[in-house]
Amino acid sequence: MDTEQIVRTFTDYYREHGHRRITGSTLLPDPGDPVLFTSAGMHPLTPYLEGRPHPLGRRLVNVQRCLRTTDLEEVGDSRHLTVFQMLGTWSLGDYEGSRSLDWAHRLLTEGLGVDPGLLHATVYGGGEQVGPDTESLRLWQERGVPVELTVDDNWWSNGPVGPCGPDSEIFLWSGDTPPRSTPTGDDRWVEVWNHVMMRHRRLDDGRLVPLPQRNVDTGLGLERLASLLQGRSSVFECDIFEPWRRTLPSLWPLDEPSFRVVWDHLRSAVVVVGDGIRPSNTGRGYVLRRLVRRLLTVLWREDSSRGVGDLPVELITHTSDHFRQDVDPGLVRGLLVEEERRFRQLLERGRNVLARPRFRGPLGEEDLAYLHDTHGLPRDLVTSLRGEGDPGTDGGGAVRP
Structure with missing residues (x-):
């Protein structure tokens, strides 16, 4: 069946x-x-x-x-x-x-x-x-x-x-x-x-x-x-993922566990957007933002030129249809591309800020608060950029709402 x-x-x-x-x-x-x-x-x-x-x-x-x-x-x-x-x-x-x-x-x-x-x-x-x-x-x-x-x-x-x-x-x-x-x-x-x-x-x-x-x-x-x-x-x-399995391996060569994370988070992001949520720094929007950042982190491990703009519209349509959502696939992809652009900018800004002499040693709570409040760098992103975890995760791979 x-x-x-x-x-x-x-x-x-x-x-x-x-x-x-x-x-x-x-x-x-x-x-x-x-x-x-x-x-x-x-x-x-x-x-x-x-x-x-x-x-x-x-x-x-x-x-x-x-x-x-x-x-x-x-x-x-x-x-x-x-x-x-x-x-x-x-x-x-x-x-x-x-x-x-x-x-x-x-x-x-x-x-x-x-x-x-x-x-x-x-x-x-x-x-x-x-x-x-x-x-x-x-x-x-x-x-x-x-x-x-x-x-x-x-x-x-x-x-x-x-x-x-x-x-x-x-x-x-x-x-x-x-x-x-x-x-x-x-x-x-x-x-x-x-x-x-x-x-x-x-x-x-x-x-x-x-x-x-x-x-x-x-x-x-x-x-x-x-x-x-x-x-x-x-x-x-199972049959739900058949279009994803048929299309994405030739687009993004990844190992199986990485593929699963990318497929899952992309599919989840499409559904969350289809229910009217938009990326933000709080609440439901933050869950969406963290899902996108986590899938991009996996996608960029071997090739930073990869991007969600390459995602075929047909996969967005397939997912929206499966979940009975009436949403413009072009709007969904455009929103994901914009969120990717923001994440690239945040990573670049974070690397530049953390290269300053003040932040080369151990960071205390006051430093982390300053980086967040002044430069918009969340604690987990700072940790990852210093080599203690992956960008887009909390250091252990979890997306924190």
């Missing part, structure tokens, strides 16, 4: 089970939400998980685009993306977790053709305030799916306070040998679907109190599932 077929199969299946499809929102949370970007499908639904009636009812399904900066250190491996699509379902005080897991098992094995012998599940094993999830454990045992009990790995929360609860995760074997070990013991078990029994709210003092209703919130990464169903060893090899 290609990704479009997977989406249709998923949404049609849940519609047949009484779910109404809601329109996936942009990457931008509602006003007042403290997060910079939507990082999970549940973000736009938080008020309804907390008890507000949803206009479409208690059973919902959607496809939500998400952005996660917390996984940036992992981008370049075979599984992680900065911007991705999440297939999601919700029971807002309707059915329980065991029914959700039963439907998921049937969809994977009957609807998507997954060999049942390649599945493994994990279940919450219990903690100080909440006991083990025996309901989910019993369901998996009845289905003949191996189960591993964990504690921290199977408790979901969206922060130190707020809605939370035990979860059951479904893993698919990706190895070229018969399945072995468990998800915590062998990383060839790839997590594909998380079912959160969102029944609690964590208070500031750490106590858990019941939510007004018992919910189920599930999320399944589309690109990761597509790569596994298509027999690919990496998310970057």
Whole structure:
């Protein structure tokens, strides 16, 4: 199946089970939400998980685009993306977790053709305030799916306070040998679907109190599932990335890990711009700026003449179409080219300033503050220009919002 077929199969299946499809929102949370970007499908639904009636009812399904900066250190491996699509379902005080897991098992094995012998599940094993999830454990045992009990790995929360609860995760074997070990013991078990029994709210003092209703919130990464169903060893090899893989290697000769970072960050930048964000020194605009700087750093390692102006418009159009965005590809590329120009100027200014005798020795906090406030040189850029990291990173490769 290609990704479009997977989406249709998923949404049609849940519609047949009484779910109404809601329109996936942009990457931008509602006003007042403290997060910079939507990082999970549940973000736009938080008020309804907390008890507000949803206009479409208690059973919902959607496809939500998400952005996660917390996984940036992992981008370049075979599984992680900065911007991705999440297939999601919700029971807002309707059915329980065991029914959700039963439907998921049937969809994977009957609807998507997954060999049942390649599945493994994990279940919450219990903690100080909440006991083990025996309901989910019993369901998996009845289905003949191996189960591993964990504690921290199977408790979901969206922060130190707020809605939370035990979860059951479904893993698919990706190895070229018969399945072995468990998800915590062998990383060839790839997590594909998380079912959160969102029944609690964590208070500031750490106590858990019941939510007004018992919910189920599930999320399944589309690109990761597509790569596994298509027999690919990496998310970057699934059909979504086929135009990128066909076009860019001849344009920019890079090793595979570098290609993955460049593809991911370029694609993510296109989507962020498509949702109306522009580069800046604060907030969401700073995340976009750091993504562009990081991909340029990788692109320039061997050849500083490379630039995003070489990016074919067709790839911008392909990405915008995939994420259902109506945006002028020429505008997107022009914005990226302008951001590249600004970064080149900043690097040149930074090198000239740091060549002054005052800055040749160790730099203190006063020096770093002066360089930032007077010359517009962020701490991480100063560190990188002095040979302690890559420009566009925080020294460890992460993009900091």
